[in-house]
Amino acid sequence: MSPVVPAHAPDAAGRLARLADVTASDSALRRFLHGLPGVDAVGLEARAAGLGTRSIKTTAKAYAIDLAISMIDLTTLEGADTPGKVRALCAKGVRPDPTDRTAPQVAAICVYPDMVAVAKDALGASGIHVASVATAFPAGRAALSVKLADTAEAVAAGADEIDMVIDRGAFLSGRYMEVFETIRAVKLACARPGGTSRAAGSGGGTAAHLKVIFENGELSTYDNIRRCSWLAMLAGADFIKTSTGKVAVNATPPNTLLMLEAVRDFRDAVGVQVGVKPAGGIRTTKDAVKYLVMVNETLGDDWLSPDWFRFGASSLLNDLLMQRQKLSTGRYSGPDYVTVD
Amino acid sequence: MTSTHQKFAYAPAPESRAIVDLAPSYGLFIDGEFTEAADGTVFKTVSPSTEEVLAEVARAGEADVDRAVKAAGRAFTKWSALPGAERGKYLFRIARILQERSRELAVLESLDNGKPIRETRDFDLPTVAAHFFYYAGWADKLDYAGYGPNPRPLGVAGQIIPWNFPLLMLAWKIAPALATGNTVVLKPAETTPLSALFFADVCRQAGLPRGVVNILTGYGDAGAALVAHEGVAKVAFTGSTAVGKAIARTVAGTRKKVTLELGGKAANIVFDDAPIDQAVEGIVNGIFFNQGHVCCAGSRLLVQESVQDEVLDALKRRMSTLRVGDPLDKNTDIGAINSPEQLARITALAEAGEAEGAERWAPACELPESGYWFAPTLFTGVTQAHRIAREEIFGPVLSVLTFRTPAEAVEKANNTPYGLSAGIWTEKGSRILSVASKLRAGVVWANTFNKFDPTSPFGGYKESGHGREGGRHGLEGYLSEAAGPTSAHDGHLQALPGGEREGERDR
Numbered sequence: 063m064s065p066v067v068p069a070h071a072p073d074a075a076g077r078l079a080r081l082a083d084v085t086a087s088d089s090a091l092r093r094f095l096h097g098l099p100g101v102d103a104v105g106l107e108a109r110a111a112g113l114g115t116r117s118i119k120t121t122a123k124a125y126a127i128d129l130a131i132s133m134i135d136l137t138t139l140e141g142a143d144t145p146g147k148v149r150a151l152c153a154k155g156v157r158p159d160p161t162d163r164t165a166p167q168v169a170a171i172c173v174y175p176d177m178v179a180v181a182k183d184a185l186g187a188s189g190i191h192v193a194s195v196a197t198a199f200p201a202g203r204a205a206l207s208v209k210l211a212d213t214a215e216a217v218a219a220g221a222d223e224i225d226m227v228i229d230r231g232a233f234l235s236g237r238y239m240e241v242f243e244t245i246r247a248v249k250l251a252c253a254r255p256g257g258t259s260r261a262a263g264s265g266g267g268t269a270a271h272l273k274v275i276f277e278n279g280e281l282s283t284y285d286n287i288r289r290c291s292w293l294a295m296l297a298g299a300d301f302i303k304t305s306t307g308k309v310a311v312n313a314t315p316p317n318t319l320l321m322l323e324a325v326r327d328f329r330d331a332v333g334v335q336v337g338v339k340p341a342g343g344i345r346t347t348k349d350a351v352k353y354l355v356m357v358n359e360t361l362g363d364d365w366l367s368p369d370w371f372r373f374g375a376s377s378l379l380n381d382l383l384m385q386r387q388k389l390s391t392g393r394y395s396g397p398d399y400v401t402v403d
Numbered sequence: 404m405t406s407t408h409q410k411f412a413y414a415p416a417p418e419s420r421a422i423v424d425l426a427p428s429y430g431l432f433i434d435g436e437f438t439e440a441a442d443g444t445v446f447k448t449v450s451p452s453t454e455e456v457l458a459e460v461a462r463a464g465e466a467d468v469d470r471a472v473k474a475a476g477r478a479f480t481k482w483s484a485l486p487g488a489e490r491g492k493y494l495f496r497i498a499r500i501l502q503e504r505s506r507e508l509a510v511l512e513s514l515d516n517g518k519p520i521r522e523t524r525d526f527d528l529p530t531v532a533a534h535f536f537y538y539a540g541w542a543d544k545l546d547y548a549g550y551g552p553n554p555r556p557l558g559v560a561g562q563i564i565p566w567n568f569p570l571l572m573l574a575w576k577i578a579p580a581l582a583t584g585n586t587v588v589l590k591p592a593e594t595t596p597l598s599a600l601f602f603a604d605v606c607r608q609a610g611l612p613r614g615v616v617n618i619l620t621g622y623g624d625a626g627a628a629l630v631a632h633e634g635v636a637k638v639a640f641t642g643s644t645a646v647g648k649a650i651a652r653t654v655a656g657t658r659k660k661v662t663l664e665l666g667g668k669a670a671n672i673v674f675d676d677a678p679i680d681q682a683v684e685g686i687v688n689g690i691f692f693n694q695g696h697v698c699c700a701g702s703r704l705l706v707q708e709s710v711q712d713e714v715l716d717a718l719k720r721r722m723s724t725l726r727v728g729d730p731l732d733k734n735t736d737i738g739a740i741n742s743p744e745q746l747a748r749i750t751a752l753a754e755a756g757e758a759e760g761a762e763r764w765a766p767a768c769e770l771p772e773s774g775y776w777f778a779p780t781l782f783t784g785v786t787q788a789h790r791i792a793r794e795e796i797f798g799p800v801l802s803v804l805t806f807r808t809p810a811e812a813v814e815k816a817n818n819t820p821y822g823l824s825a826g827i828w829t830e831k832g833s834r835i836l837s838v839a840s841k842l843r844a845g846v847v848w849a850n851t852f853n854k855f856d857p858t859s860p861f862g863g864y865k866e867s868g869h870g871r872e873g874g875r876h877g878l879e880g881y882l883s884e885a886a887g888p889t890s891a892h893d894g895h896l897q898a899l900p901g902g903e904r905e906g907e908r909d910r
Contacts, residue, residue, distance in 0.1 A: 099676075099677070099679040099680070100676070100677075100678045100830035101678055101681070102678040102681040102850045104681075104850070104851065105678065105680075105681030105684055105685065105850060105851065106680070106681060108684070109680075109681070109684050115521060115525065115733075116413065116733075117413075117416035117733035117734055118413060118414075118416075119415075119416050120414040121412075121414045122411070122412060122413045122414040123414070125409065125412075126411065323680050354411065358411045359724045363410055363411070366411055
């Protein structure tokens, strides 16, 4: 495993080695995950709701809007995706607001593996990453060999980031080690000679960044989400991601808050910083700002960058752009003043 | 990535104070009219966050107390004779007006008290309205409240409330009193008189008959005169234990009914299997809610030694995110201390904590230059022998003690002259039940803290007072069980020759 090791934690390797004990056997892993502090649902939801009442105005709002735009994984994950659709999305990612060149570009374009090459080509030297949902997205119900092939293909086509889904069935039936080993295997499949990676401090980039998708709506309990967070981080996830966007319950403020607390505790324990990506259902500026407030007050400045926090979204960008226009002109425009791609 | 890496600093988000139309001076509210004090004296009420004078308020004296009690006495005859459903209508109307005017009242309360607008807006006002709605529902159902058929009101209730939740304490007192058919003379605290005067206006707006609610702004002397007045049938007091004891002495031997809701020094017990993140939220809410000006505040944190470091690290990290400052800013978590006197008391007790060897910690936070402020403060290494573990501080100061076993936790939690509230944090349901049953406290919260609901009775053990407010139990303090039909029937039976009872004769 080649985790992201921030400069402030030189002893991370040692601490990780000690933690290796907990992944030595199925029962050790189970004991560890079930020994994590419980989650009180009422308290967690109350805290998330409380953070949602922060009033972000004027300069703080302008800052938050630009930050949110720069954190977007602009996404198209439809069966009907075509190269034309993907190229249009890439163009939008590079220049979100044709009328205002100060609008920042997005962090990444997120597509299915077969569209990676198209996106890579369309983005050129923009610096925007290509993220790809590999590993039999969104169900994750395929043989390990299929998942690894899916991943390898996306990486070979130039994907900078791999968004993998876990096998929720395996997790829910308690086969934690199976999930752990799958993540490890996919992480190895992310390795690529001479590729680019944003992995801070990893020096040179030899692997696509791995985001592990839990599908929180199917994990169902908050205790499961915390256990899954630790499981994924122990297995080497660079990011943990709430959901695929394909089920009824996707990212919510409470389940994202819980994952933020998990990455904070993981860094405290191990010295390794992991990113968080809520995905699905975040459509408005107001919602996005609430998530940024949550990051700000739970993790602080260290995570307030596209390197460590992302929004998985397709329609959020336009609302951010309309709010951005409102702040600069003093007037609301309308949906025809932002592009539809 | 944004071009320059700044910090995500929240811009000020002030609530407009223009929504409150403050007059330069206010009178006493007696018999449906605003009137000057008999001797014409006034006092000023200031905003604790700026020391700005908000208004001049009439200072009630003995003659004013007499006028108000007599007005309430006259109103009692008609008010108590109304059918319960009619009284309920007035209460529902008041509740709805409070909701309609909630933004105005939230700003006013924040100005006069110094507490943050997010608390007055999100907690105080909704809970105030909820109390009136709740007791409005009881007004026509008193026969089924468990205090006998057709229980009767007592008469004039003399009510004295503190400055920490001015409007909420008013609601706790006035709503059950009116629902049960009593009339009211209420004295708000001298530092927070304004919301009660605005409530007088709400009563007028609701068309409440004159004299049913009377508001006397003033100092402790007016309170003492009210307690001692022979026209008062019931005394209800919320405030300090010292004043509560004085009231108990005054009414001892009279026929007056009394409820006292006094101080507290609540234990908030965190076991090693607690949900840590939520426990930390609960600890913060337990002691820093309303600047710690809460009689049931969780001011003694009892944390199991095995998780002490983990909990304290998390707590300090969380305390560092608390935002202290302008109460009218919607992003403020902790507002101003209510008065210079209270600030002096908090300061003195915190200094005593240091002098007695406890370790003091507070997050780096800039306090405003004018007004009365105290940073959220944590004391570790506290023992039962420290003053800060025994005396109520009534400010944002948390004392942390440790324990090793559940039995030790219970013993330490109960080792206090008070007994108002307590908290238990554990993921183990059976432990919640076993510990809660051993704690001598009126309210025990499990995996939460400082939650209030009008349907739930509230009150204390030992020096935390007696009687209960809220819920069905809150009606008891305003009702007499010496009911008409039942006693008349009993009298008839006793009058039968030979003590025989009807229906037993032929058995």
